[in-house]
Amino acid sequence: MGIRELQGYATFFMTIVFVVILYGYIVYLYRSEKKGEKDYEKLGNIALDDEITSTPINSSNSILDEKKGEK
Amino acid sequence: MQSNAALEYDYTIAKLYTYTAILFGFIGMLIGTLIASQLAFPELNYLFGEYGTFSRLRPLHTNVVIYGFTVSGIFATFYYLSQRVLKVSMAESKIAMTAGKIQFVLYVIAATGMVISELMGYTQSKEYAQMEWPLDLLIVVIWVLWGVIMFALIGIRREKALYISMWYFIATFLGVAMLYLFNNMAVPTYFTSGGLGSIMHSVSMYSGTNDALVQWWWGHNAVAFVFTVPIVGMIYYFLPKESGQSVYSYKLSLLSFWGLMFVYLWAGSHHLLYSTVPDWMQTMGSVFSVVLILPSWGSAINMLLTMKGEWNQLTDNPLIKFMVLASTFYMLSTLEGPIQAIKSVNAIAHFTDWIPGHVHDGVLGWVAFMIMSGLFHMAPRMFKREIYSKKLIEAQFWIQTTAVVLYFTSMWIAGITQGMMWRAVDEYGNLMYSFIDTVTVLHPYYAIRALSGVLFVTGFVMFAYNMIKTMTSAKELTEEPQFRTPMA
Numbered sequence: 001m002g003i004r005e006l007q008g009y010a011t012f013f014m015t016i017v018f019v020v021i022l023y024g025y026i027v028y029l030y031r032s033e034k035k036g037e038k039d040y041e042k043l044g045n046i047a048l049d050d051e052i053t054s055t056p057i058n059s060s061n062s063i064l065d066e067k068k069g070e071k
Numbered sequence: 072m073q074s075n076a077a078l079e080y081d082y083t084i085a086k087l088y089t090y091t092a093i094l095f096g097f098i099g100m101l102i103g104t105l106i107a108s109q110l111a112f113p114e115l116n117y118l119f120g121e122y123g124t125f126s127r128l129r130p131l132h133t134n135v136v137i138y139g140f141t142v143s144g145i146f147a148t149f150y151y152l153s154q155r156v157l158k159v160s161m162a163e164s165k166i167a168m169t170a171g172k173i174q175f176v177l178y179v180i181a182a183t184g185m186v187i188s189e190l191m192g193y194t195q196s197k198e199y200a201q202m203e204w205p206l207d208l209l210i211v212v213i214w215v216l217w218g219v220i221m222f223a224l225i226g227i228r229r230e231k232a233l234y235i236s237m238w239y240f241i242a243t244f245l246g247v248a249m250l251y252l253f254n255n256m257a258v259p260t261y262f263t264s265g266g267l268g269s270i271m272h273s274v275s276m277y278s279g280t281n282d283a284l285v286q287w288w289w290g291h292n293a294v295a296f297v298f299t300v301p302i303v304g305m306i307y308y309f310l311p312k313e314s315g316q317s318v319y320s321y322k323l324s325l326l327s328f329w330g331l332m333f334v335y336l337w338a339g340s341h342h343l344l345y346s347t348v349p350d351w352m353q354t355m356g357s358v359f360s361v362v363l364i365l366p367s368w369g370s371a372i373n374m375l376l377t378m379k380g381e382w383n384q385l386t387d388n389p390l391i392k393f394m395v396l397a398s399t400f401y402m403l404s405t406l407e408g409p410i411q412a413i414k415s416v417n418a419i420a421h422f423t424d425w426i427p428g429h430v431h432d433g434v435l436g437w438v439a440f441m442i443m444s445g446l447f448h449m450a451p452r453m454f455k456r457e458i459y460s461k462k463l464i465e466a467q468f469w470i471q472t473t474a475v476v477l478y479f480t481s482m483w484i485a486g487i488t489q490g491m492m493w494r495a496v497d498e499y500g501n502l503m504y505s506f507i508d509t510v511t512v513l514h515p516y517y518a519i520r521a522l523s524g525v526l527f528v529t530g531f532v533m534f535a536y537n538m539i540k541t542m543t544s545a546k547e548l549t550e551e552p553q554f555r556t557p558m559a
């Protein structure tokens with residue numbers, strides 16, 4: 001098999017693989033929302049409600065608050 | 072300390088970079104206007120001896136607007152918005168704060184060094200990588216410090232999910248780091264010539280076609296990771312925040328992000344069409360460039376849809392005007408670029424004025440518009456004063472929009488005319504025009520571009536004046552505005 005032919009096959013299969021990955025990701029995004037595991041759209045509010053004192057949109061990474069509490 | 076009542080975002084570093092963005096923006100665009108005028112009126116080359124020639128000033132223009140203006144704008148907006156979307160103050164992290172201050176000092180040293188050394192003629196002669204190795208090393212330190220700060224803040228964040236803007240800034244950090252290192256591998260000629268060459272002049276470690284490939288892998292990704300990715304990060308924060316509307320589709324923003332990351336890295340070889348680069352690689356560059364329309368428009372359309380039902384804001388808030396027009400210009404240049412990357416179109420477009428035309432509808436209409444509107448949005452929150460003058464912003468908007476339109480329309484006409492004239496042959500296959508014929512024909516368009524430069528700089532001076540007045544003497548605010556930026 002010449003290099004040309006090899007390139008042809010490689011291009012063909014890579015295209016398929018990437019299309020599958022892309023659509024897989026889209027399906028994953030929608031499905032995890034449908035199942036209620038994730039809510040991506042509410043993350044948009046992170047930009048709107050961005051006071052340092054406001055409650056995090058996604059459950060907090062509490063390390064810092066715990067440290068604060070100890071003092 | 073039990074309550075967070077005293078806790079506030081700390082904008083020290085964001086303010087510092089705001090000042091440098093204004094300063095370098097002015098210098099860079101002034102030089103841009105000078106070189107545009109030189110192309111129309113060559114006598115202007117002799118104003119300052121060797122230091123005022125086009126060949127010295129052109130790289131200075133690109134470096135000052137990219138590494139001075141745009142990078143300052145990226146840092147200023149990053150130090151502002153990353154705290155807010157992570158809900159953590161820089162004051163809470165000693166490492167971040169100290170690293171930030173050191174980074175700024177080094178940045179000023181590097182930028183000053185860049186301006187002086189390039190004026191003196193020190194250059195690696197690679198586009199967007201002209202700086203010589205001592206400055207390259209300094210830039211590596213500056214970049215590493217940025218990473219330290221970014222991840223220090225991410226490490227102590229209260230908001231667990233990283234907002235989409237943060238993804239874009241992380242990508243900027245990684246993308247530039249990787250490509251900058253590869254492209255700047257160089258050796259001073261002193262060492263390669265057994266002591267004959269200079270310690271201050273280095274040559275690339277790659278040669279010939281390989282060097283060209285690495286150069287444009289970097290070169291195009293300077294466009295990607297300095298002019299596109301961080302600016303998309305900005306608009307994903309500033310447009311929703313200013314309009315009070317959350318992103319139209321967060322899922323689309325994620326999809327566009329990964330699409331952009333994957334595709335952008337491989338488009339660089341469109342700079343080398345019809346060169347000695349292997350043919351398949353040229354084709355790959357073209358194909359990836361065309362595919363790039365999708366993730367680019369994904370973000371831009373997402374931004375326009377974010378304004379759904381709120382289009383009235385376009386008429387009464389000038390910052391929304393700037394941002395909406397910015398995303399529109401982003402769409403224009405991400406459609407134009409792929410068209411130019413198609414081989415048959417590139418045969419006409421390459422080396423012509425259409426290329427700087429394309430560059431500037433992006434950098435003026437998209438990059439500069441976004442940075443200025445971002446800084447306008449930040450100013451009242453950082454300095455606790457309202458914007459000094461709304462009228463001035465409105466006027467600035469129209470002057471600069473006119474400037475951008477004059478720039479790209481004149482260059483479209485000039486570029487396509489030039490491309491056609493260069494390849495025109497008579498019935499015997501002889502070239503019909505000599506080079507000077509094209510120059511004569513193009514003169515009026517060069518004059519129009521120089522005028523557009525004057526207009527754009529005028530607008531930028533209005534921006535700078537408005538910002539300085541806002542910092543120093545505008546009406547004080549008692550409370551931080553939630554969405555819309557208050558202006559007199």
Ligand code: HEM
Pocket residue numbers: 099100101103104106107108110129132133136137140141424426427430431434435438439520521523524525527528
């Ligand atoms: C007042 C506004 C500006 C004017 C009048 C101006 C003018 C020019 C001119 C005359 C050139 C050289 C074109 C040639 O060699 O034929 C140039 C190149 C360039 N400018 Fe500007 N410029 C302006 C603002 C900016 C800004 C704000 C940016 C980026 C943020 C920018 C980025 C660039 C880049 C990347 C190039 C190189 C283009 C290439 O190699 O094809 N310019 N500019």
